[in-house]
Amino acid sequence: MQSVDCILDSISEFKRKALQWATSFEVACFFDSNEYKDRYSSYTAIIAAGVKKEFVPTSDDTFSGLSDFLNENAAFTPGFICYDVKNELEDLNSSNPDRLHFPDMYFFVPQHLLLIKDNTVEILSDTPSLFEKINAVKPITRKLNFDGKMQSSISRESYIQKVNRIREHIRRGDIYEMNFCQQFFSEDADIDPLTAFIQLNRLSPAPFSSFFKLRDKYIMSSSPERFMKKIGAKVISQPIKGTAARGADQKEDEELKRTLLENDKELAENIMIVDLVRNDLTKSAIPGTVKVEELCKIYSFQQVHQMISTVTSKVSDDTSVVSIIKDAFPMGSMTGAPKVRSMELIEQFEETKRGIYSGAVGYFTVEKDFDFNVVIRSLIYNQTNQYLSFQVGSAITFASDAELEYKECMLKAKAMLDVLGQ
Template sequence: MITQVTDVAVFKQKALAWAATFDTACYLDSNSFNDPYGKFDTIIAVGAKAELTATAGDAFAQLSEFKKSNPGFITGFFGYDLKNETEQLQSNNPDHLNFPDLYFFAPEILISARENTVEIIGENEEEIWMAIERLSFSSGTQKAAVNLQARFSRDEYIKTVEKIKNHIIRGDIYVTNFCQELYAEDTEIDPLSIFKNLNSLSPTPFSTFFKWNGNYMMCASPERFLAKRGNKLISQPIKGTARRDADDTVDKTIIEELRNHPKELQENVMIVDLVRNDLTHSAKPGTVKTEGLYGIQSFKQVHQMVSTIVCELRDEVSAIDAIKNTFPMGSMTGAPKISAMQLMEQYERSKRGVYSGAIGYFSADGDFDFNVVIRTLLYNSAKKYLSFQVGSAITYHANAAQEYEECLLKAKAILEVLGGKR
């Protein structure tokens, strides 16, 4: 069923509220960002006619079989700790969320919106349309403030960054992404209201509301991990962050400072080199190229430095193998990749889980698109445990105190939505 709507923003809000009443739902919103590789404004997948839950070991192989059995649209996520399947690594840090390493489902109902055109695929499409239209529009409110605790104090964070920099000085690594967890125990939230408010406060091109088995992800990610369009792979790592300013003149100055900041340029180009190397495992020889270097994207909360790397996919490499060949994404690991992941396992205090992983979809035409799970709240409603992780790139030139402030800048929107203290 294809129909036109007069106000797509209101329809999206109603459709999201309707989808959230189901046990399993995924809402992917591009927030109308101008993306040459985007294929939709919004996709909503509801109800699981088939689902896959897997742990590191043979998760990618299981997904390949699941995809063959469900050749249409499927959506789900890859957890960061699938690194233990792609490399000889371990994850020994505490895990308080207990999310799986991989979860995908084939939806019973699929809704897509592009501009003012809405398509509904599923049984009883007219009834679905009427059920959505009958809902009243509500922005939603999270009534009680949530106070987050931190796994690192500011002093502990700074001391740890200095230890990591010693590894860089010794030549163990060149750059790494060091992450810390903020969390709340025994807390009850309204995930839908929090996501709506987060998406309003910090609209990004890879926003996601994901719900399954009483677990929730409320994501305001600005970053694409990997997409496939025809035989073309696209990766767009983000490295380099600067604050926004209400004064246009000051804001433009901040952009220029970011564009020419030695440390930000250094960390960006190192990750670009890493991604280029990762893509060679899937690419036709000679096709890996940097389509855009040091691009600046401005979001409501921050400016980001984004580079675009592309290649042509070899015929014998499957879509899932292309993801496996580049996972986890370089922007969340470091270089050399394996050494950086080993060291972060040593210095971080929480299992990353879905954070630093990817959420997205495989479409029926063979394409796919996955984000990087950052700026994301994760919630286990059975355990009443809320988690939010944030990280920054550590290089030789990194200033530990400034990196701590960058973490707070990245956390700003989520902290504001929760309305609590830390």
């Protein structure tokens, strides 16, 4: 692939044109930092389009297959890992209904790669004058066209009953905390996925937003959460636990932030998951290098305030990058503690298969670094069977109030429902 660096007059305009151009391919993805000031960010945005080679697992050992694929292809490699890969890692199963039918894992070597950093784009492609061709794209404003109704897989009354049953498991000592989710869905949704993503990203911009097209399957994500990133020998994980609404004005906003930071339940949730993430990173880390860089810091996004911690470690040069992810997957913030028992109970209490939700979308670099988000605050769409869904959840502890947990789920659902006119 040839590499060309070009200066951008308008980053937002170029991103819009490049994303529209990319979606003309059967496979494409877009990662957007929305220019959040993340000290670990490598790129402002990334667009990959077209397939040179692809990896879709054909056996039960998907991580081994992925490792072979990366070793055979020294290239920038985007892709995703579904939550249900957990079944290969532990003695678990996923028997709940699935209407989205994503493969458990998918990665590809793109024909065209655009790496945007500040106001410069590096274009790696064998297509001559690709920068000029993308700049010549005429942005098309399409309508979302959603006229259906999103239904919840769990009624409000059933949700409250389930939360109280989960609290009983906690009282008995089965678990300390569990992430419990519910799905909203439409069975006859004919939408324009690109329009849905653009509107979601405008309404709820986030540092780990992503759009992924895998032929007839789409991920439209405004995720605020990083699962894991590797830069050289350093590994970074940033679990989120703790959510509060934004205020109507600055005074109320600051008060809501202060209340979240002083909330004993939210603090306990975050610290429990930090301990779990520390344990996960220890499996691949050089002994003594796992550290908590940031504990329970409040970050503000368009829709909500979030409590985020940052856990880091160091790995040796000969540590497999795939094993680093495998040792920590799925993200502890989306399971609970202890992790395996929590995942058993998640399967018991939730009504639908998670699939790509609470999995991870991201990329590996040529240097075998990586960066992956957690797939939350995301619309997921199967265009062939017109099934559209999103899931939201919260951490259940013994101190949980079922009514308040339900309200937290609705707060997290707000941006997706607003995009869909619900």
